[in-house]
Amino acid sequence: MRVLKQHLLPEKACVLHYSIRYFLNESSLQQTKITAPSMSQALAKVKETLGKDAIIVATEEHQGQVTLTAAVEDNRCVTPRLRAIETPRTEINERATYPNPLAAIKAVCDICDEHQLGYGFCEQWLKELSSDFIVSPVGITRSLSAIVPFCPYWLDEASPKQPIILVGPQGSGKTVTIAKIAAILLSQKRKVKVLTLDTIKAGGVSQLQSYLDSMKQPLLVGEQKLAEVLMRCKDPRSDEFVLIDTPGLNVMKEEDQSFLYHFFQEVNSPLTLVLAADMNPIDAEEVARNYYFFNTQTLIATRFDATKHYGGLLSAAHTCGLQIAAYSDSPSIGDGLHSLTAEKMIDYLLFK
Numbered sequence: 001m002r003v004l005k006q007h008l009l010p011e012k013a014c015v016l017h018y019s020i021r022y023f024l025n026e027s028s029l030q031q032t033k034i035t036a037p038s039m040s041q042a043l044a045k046v047k048e049t050l051g052k053d054a055i056i057v058a059t060e061e062h063q064g065q066v067t068l069t070a071a072v073e074d075n076r077c078v079t080p081r082l083r084a085i086e087t088p089r090t091e092i093n094e095r096a097t098y099p100n101p102l103a104a105i106k107a108v109c110d111i112c113d114e115h116q117l118g119y120g121f122c123e124q125w126l127k128e129l130s131s132d133f134i135v136s137p138v139g140i141t142r143s144l145s146a147i148v149p150f151c152p153y154w155l156d157e158a159s160p161k162q163p164i165i166l167v168g169p170q171g172s173g174k175t176v177t178i179a180k181i182a183a184i185l186l187s188q189k190r191k192v193k194v195l196t197l198d199t200i201k202a203g204g205v206s207q208l209q210s211y212l213d214s215m216k217q218p219l220l221v222g223e224q225k226l227a228e229v230l231m232r233c234k235d236p237r238s239d240e241f242v243l244i245d246t247p248g249l250n251v252m253k254e255e256d257q258s259f260l261y262h263f264f265q266e267v268n269s270p271l272t273l274v275l276a277a278d279m280n281p282i283d284a285e286e287v288a289r290n291y292y293f294f295n296t297q298t299l300i301a302t303r304f305d306a307t308k309h310y311g312g313l314l315s316a317a318h319t320c321g322l323q324i325a326a327y328s329d330s331p332s333i334g335d336g337l338h339s340l341t342a343e344k345m346i347d348y349l350l351f352k
């Protein structure tokens with residue numbers, strides 16, 4: 001797989017080539033070269049000549065001709081099939097299924113390309129996908145859920161014993177999300193205690209105050225209230241969910257990093273990163289990495305309505321193993337938050 005690193009997406013042919021080689025012992029393959037005017041014709045010829053178990057180990061395009069080096073495995077080969085038997089799959093992919101492994105590999109490469117998911121992400125997804133080649137048709141959903149942690153029951157499983165603390169870059173949607181979480185919990189007849197630490201931004205307090213006024217809930221303000229609300233979480237009799245909004249930070253700046261460091265020491269609880277889904281993958285990954293240092297375990301994505309490209313969100317979650325807890329597709333508090341599963345994510349990735 002080291003070789004693949006020298007080839008950058010979107011050279012899908014290379015990904016196709018090396019991703020298959022990755023889990024096959026090449027020395028045990030019988031190879032044949034087949035040339036045709038197009039990829040689909042070449043693939044059809046491969047199937048006709050070597051049978052449906054043939055795999056493609058190399059592709060070349062030259063003067064309008066496609067040459068595929070195809071191979072059939074012999075019995076000694078370490079195949080994805082054997083690996084799949086070793087790791088039984090309980091979830092059957094019903095969505096986003098493809099007639100054969102090659103079509104599934106192409107679909108994954110196309111998605112990675114379209115959503116600017118980097119080479120590492122694509123490589124991991126293809127590696128995981130190989131376990132599903134045992135069944136036909138081949139689904140791409142399970143393999144996505146294996147490399148990106150989705151946590152659709154996050155809010156249902158939340159407990160008053162642990163504060164929900166939202167952190168993230170300026171303008172990522174923390175305050176709106178805190179108000180949405182409060183609204184959801186209140187609609188479930190649960191109690192909330194909301195604190196904002198954003199006394200920095202002009203209008204930061206009044207923004208959240210106005211959301212909470214409409215829910216007839218008080219707002220606690222300022223760092224001096226932090227110890228008090230954290231004590232509530234420690235009280236086993238408390239049935240109030242503590243929600244904490246924080247100022248937007250630029251963790252590339254030392255001073256903001258230092259704020260986050262001290263804050264994280266003081267709260268001593270996991271943090272939830274709020275990230276706009278339309279952030280570009282490189283920046284999103286960098287931001288997630290910076291927050292990850294400070295016990296950030298979950299991620300809420302906002303602005304799903306403002307983009308059709310989700311590479312930033314997926315890269316951030318994948319790189320740091322952040323669980324995707326929920327997503328927002330509207331600035332309106334009444335529209336709430338939605339849970340995200342791999343199935344739903346695949347629909348977004350395929351623009352369904």
Ligand SMILES: Nc1nc2c(ncn2[C@@H]2O[C@H](COP(=O)(O)OP(=O)(O)OP(=O)(O)O)[C@@H](O)[C@H]2O)c(=O)[nH]1
Pocket residue numbers: 168169170171172173174175176177198201204246247248249302303304305306328329330331
């Ligand atoms: N389109 C859309 N806009 C959103 C969504 N969530 C939040 N917004 C808007 O994004 C802007 C920023 O939202 P805030 O909640 O104020 O963001 P914040 O992270 O608290 O911002 P700071 O406190 O300045 O760091 C506001 O105009 C919101 O209305 C969403 O899911 N979709």
Ligand SMILES: [Mg+2]
Pocket residue numbers: 174175176198204245246247248
């Ligand atoms: Mg805010």
